[in-house]
Amino acid sequence: MKKFTTVDDIQDLDDLLTLAKKIKAAPFAHPKKGKNKTLGLLFFNPSLRTRLSTQKAALNLGMNAIVMNLNTEGWTLEFEEGIVMDGNSVEHIKEAAQVVSQYCDIIAIRSFPTLTDKQKDEEEHVISAFLKYAAVPVISLEGSSEHPLQAVADALTIAEYKTVQLPKVVLTWAPHPKALPHAVPNSFVKMMQLANVDFVITHPEGYALNTEFTNGVTITQDQDEAFANADFIYAKNWSSYNDYGKILSKDTSWTVTTEKMALTNNAKFMHCLPVRRNMIVTDEVLDSDNSIVIAQANNRTFAAQAVLTKLLDNGK
């Protein structure tokens, strides 16, 4: 593996999940793998899980981890090529990425979409610029269109908790007061197409995801129908893709409740977190034994450690 900015960078999912399971069983088995190597974590947006789990994964491998909140602590970066920099931007990504590459052996970046400029978001302009100018491997800590580390943790969690060979996994839209990105559902959709599952997406009218991700997937606007016999319910909000970045509905009849979960095959409840209680999901469901969100978040470390291991091994 030379980079990890999309689920498409996974060459063999079974192999990656086997490695993640092995790491989970013995997280400190290779304390010298990352010796004298440095992971630079650059954040343009807030984080709890991604930041701490990826740092912890690096430390478990004996790697140094340095973190910078670029949006508040760094110079304002310019990403446009050939521009006269007479505005607010102080430093061009061309220099910044090359300089950071001298300090770090792997660069990991979180950069959310604008949700107003669809073209810019789809070009993944921040991570693409690092890929272009950095001299070391780049990891996405969530970009405009994908959150691949989350998707690896999600796949690992489903593999651990499934009780049937071909579980039914449902990705359901749920209401939220803010306009949220498409990165988590997009990567989850890609991952479920790689995994051995019966996958269904359910969302209200106007919330279709980019068809480049959902092509071939069963999609219904009937949430009850989708929940029938499900083994996993993965709840997530996203803003409209077609009416880009807009909130078209806050319909709480889409909130995941005990009544909805009763339609399932005693399904496990999943969410990437952070989650808005009693908007996305009721307290009752989130606090129930069927909720595996904490275990899912725990798997972020082992997913990140598996990806770091692959990148470090490739660098040998």
Ligand code: CP
């Ligand atoms: N799921 C996730 O990416 O969490 P954070 O935003 O807290 O990193």
